[in-house]
Amino acid sequence: MRLVKTLLGATAITAAASAAYATDLEVTHWWTSGGEAAAVAQFAKAFNEKTDHNWVDGAIAGGGSTARPIMISRILGGDPMGATQFNHGRQAQELIEAGLMLDLTDVAEAEGWKDVIHPASLLDSCTLDGRIYCVPVNIHSWQWLWLNNAAFTDNGMDVPTNWDEYVAAMPALDEAGIVPLAMGGQPWQSSGAFGVMAIALAGPEAWLAVNKDKNADVAGGEAYAKVFEAAAAAREYSKNTNVQDWNLATAMVIEGKAGGQIMGDWAQGEFAVAQKVAGVDYTCLPGLGMNELIDTAGDAFYFPKNDDAEIEVAQKELASLMLSKEVQVAFNLNKGSLPVRGDVDLSAANDCMKKGLKILADGNTMPSGDMLLSPDTSGQIEDLMTQFWSSDIAAADAQAAYAAIIAEAE
Ligand code: BGC
Numbered sequence: 439m440r441l442v443k444t445l446l447g448a449t450a451i452t453a454a455a456s457a458a459y460a461t462d463l464e465v466t467h468w469w470t471s472g473g474e475a476a477a478v479a480q481f482a483k484a485f486n487e488k489t490d491h492n493w494v495d496g497a498i499a500g501g502g503s504t505a506r507p508i509m510i511s512r513i514l515g516g517d518p519m520g521a522t523q524f525n526h527g528r529q530a531q532e533l534i535e536a537g538l539m540l541d542l543t544d545v546a547e548a549e550g551w552k553d554v555i556h557p558a559s560l561l562d563s564c565t566l567d568g569r570i571y572c573v574p575v576n577i578h579s580w581q582w583l584w585l586n587n588a589a590f591t592d593n594g595m596d597v598p599t600n601w602d603e604y605v606a607a608m609p610a611l612d613e614a615g616i617v618p619l620a621m622g623g624q625p626w627q628s629s630g631a632f633g634v635m636a637i638a639l640a641g642p643e644a645w646l647a648v649n650k651d652k653n654a655d656v657a658g659g660e661a662y663a664k665v666f667e668a669a670a671a672a673r674e675y676s677k678n679t680n681v682q683d684w685n686l687a688t689a690m691v692i693e694g695k696a697g698g699q700i701m702g703d704w705a706q707g708e709f710a711v712a713q714k715v716a717g718v719d720y721t722c723l724p725g726l727g728m729n730e731l732i733d734t735a736g737d738a739f740y741f742p743k744n745d746d747a748e749i750e751v752a753q754k755e756l757a758s759l760m761l762s763k764e765v766q767v768a769f770n771l772n773k774g775s776l777p778v779r780g781d782v783d784l785s786a787a788n789d790c791m792k793k794g795l796k797i798l799a800d801g802n803t804m805p806s807g808d809m810l811l812s813p814d815t816s817g818q819i820e821d822l823m824t825q826f827w828s829s830d831i832a833a834a835d836a837q838a839a840y841a842a843i844i845a846e847a848e
Contacts, residue, residue, distance in 0.1 A: 461752035463520035465739075466496035466512075468505035471685035473707020477773035481756075484765045491752040494520075501684065503626050503820065506813075513538055518742035520749055521756055526563040526574050526738035527808035533740070539571045540741040545754050546570040551761065554779045557798075559734055563809055572738040573757045575766075576775035579732035579794065580630050580806070581637065583723040584705050585698040586691050589616050600727030601638055604698060605668075608675045611697040618675035620696035621827060622687035625820040628827040631700040632819075633807055635672075636665045637733075638726035642804055648844055649810045658841030666833035666840075673827055691720070700726070702735075706774025706790055716789035724793055732797050735806030736775065815847040 463485070469478045475497075482493040496519055498505035506529060509522050513533055524530045533539055546552070546561075555561045555574060564572035583604065590597045590607060593614045598604040608618035621628060637645045640661035647656040656662065679696070681687050688708045690696035699705065706722070714720055724730050739760060741753040759765055766777040771786055776794050787795060797803070807816060822843065826836045 461491045461520075461748050462494050463491055463749065463752045463756060464494040464496045465521045465523075465756075466498060466505070466509050466519045467523035467737075468498050468500070468502050469523070470497050470499045471683075471688075471704075471708060472711040473685075473709075473772065473774060474704065476711060477707060477769050480765065480768040480772060481760060484759055484762075484768070485756055488759060489752070489755045491755065496522075501624050501626060503624065503817075513742045518744055520744065520753055521739050521741050523737050524572070524740055525735060525806075525808040526560065526572055527735070527806065528811070529808065529813055530572065530740050531566070533742075534566050534571050538743055540743050540750065540753055541569050541571060542573065542741065542754070542757055543568075543570045545757055549758060549761070554761070554781065556778065556780050557734055557803060559805065559809070560736065560738075560778055564738055572740045573760050574736055574738045574778045575760050576736045576770055576773060577732070577734050577778060577794075577798065578702055578704060578736040578773075578775045579724070580634050580702045580735060581725050581732050581804075582634075582703050582705065582790075583698055583700055583726045584688065584691055584709070585721040585723070586694050586696070587719060587721055589614075589694050589697040592694075597721050598698075598723075598727070600723065601635075601668075603727075605671070607697070608672075612675060616694065617678045617690060617696040618698070619672050620679050620681075620687040620690045620699040621673075621676035622679060622684045623682040623824075623828070624684060625824040627684050627687070627701070629816070629820040629823040630702065632665070632669055632823050634700050634726060635669055636662065637731070637804065638728040639665050639668055642729060642731065645804070649807055650805070652844055652847045654841045654845035657844040658837060662840070663833070663837060666837040669826070670833040670836075676827070703732075703774045703776075703790070703794060706788075707772060710772070710774065710788075722790040722793065724797060730797055731802040731804055732794055733804040733806040734798075735808055736778070812848045815843060818843045 467478060485493045498508055551561060560574040564570050585597055587597045593610055595607050598607055611618040644656055644661040647653040679687055685708055687699055688705045691699045692712045692714060709720055724732060763782045766779055767782050770777045776798060822839050
């Protein structure tokens with residue numbers, strides 16, 4: 439019995455210590471790419487080895503936008519899983535308000551989560567009315583451009599150091615038969631890339647005015663006009679991507695079929711699985727090399743109420759384990775994300791992760807769209823961006839539609 443005894447009440451310890459049972463805990467998530475599968479396997483391994491319970495893997499393919507409605511309808515429909523991934527922020531807010539999620543405050547207090555989790559905004563995003571309902575497991579930032587070095591050097595160019603240099607290289611990549619910018623077809627990808635371009639090109643203040651203050655004038659104004667124009671120009675150079683899944687678009691960069699991709703740092707897991715070396719085979723530019731910052735988005739696990747004391751014991755053990763030092767390191771090294779605690783040994787971090795850690799240490803962070811926008815608003819922006827990237831809608835028309843969404847946003 440290797441229970442983390444501090445986190446459980448006396449009753450739970452007695453029950454678990456005397457029990458010959460193992461609880462099967464179904465854990466749902468949308469981690470199905472090579473790098474993601476390697477990362478989530480670390481959670482499963484630790485849970486199976488360090489507790490008496492069993493991890494029942496509930497991977498849902500198709501990305502978060504496909505997985506979340508399935509997860510939510512199961513919870514609402516009375517068929518809750520033992521634990522589930524969401525991006526921390528507002529995605530699970532209504533489920534918490536409806537009383538459907540397990541309150542983890544006792545575990546959090548017993549283990550001093552407030553003292554170890556950094557930045558504090560991560561735990562704040564799990565907190566509603568002073569109670570804690572999720573375990574943040576990583577800091578995942580969207581703010582990255584991934585480049586295949588050889589795609590540039592083999593064609594007589596230097597590897598770009600920022601977005602402007604990259605844009606200048608796009609015609610030559612195109613000429614060489616390389617897709618300049620890989621953009622997969624899942625709606626969240628173009629929407630996420632647009633958010634990255636907005637921070638890089640319009641600047642953090644304009645981005646906050648739009649996403650935090652919901653300022654429709656800024657969304658419809660000059661700074662954002664530049665972003666829409668840049669996106670319209672980049673759209674032309676992404677047309678031959680022809681894949682849906684984000685990791686297939688990343689694979690094009692890994693294989694040199696595409697020059698680059700704007701994608702969250704989870705892309706790093708794919709480069710790792712392909713045994714590519716950061717700084718040698720590929721380059722990562724935080725903030726598109728324009729504004730070096732990261733957003734502190736990420737993944738968190740929530741534990742739907744099952745009304746079963748045994749399941750609750752297993753749920754709380756998993757919650758605790760996910761934050762343990764060892765598991766934080768093993769998971770995040772595979773995932774390409776940063777740990778949520780600063781007191782862990784990251785000597786094995788690669789170049790890109792080191793860049794992220796430095797930006798974090800310097801405090802150059804932003805909240806994420808998931809934290810500021812309601813799922814409904816995010817969905818409307820995703821729809822608009824998919825339409826925009828897959829058609830010839832003029833930049834100005836798309837911008838007007840965007841400003842209208844922001845005007846109504848909550
Ligand atoms: C999650 C990442 C995941 C990515 C692609 C994001 O929403 O936060 O953990 O790797 O989706 O599946």
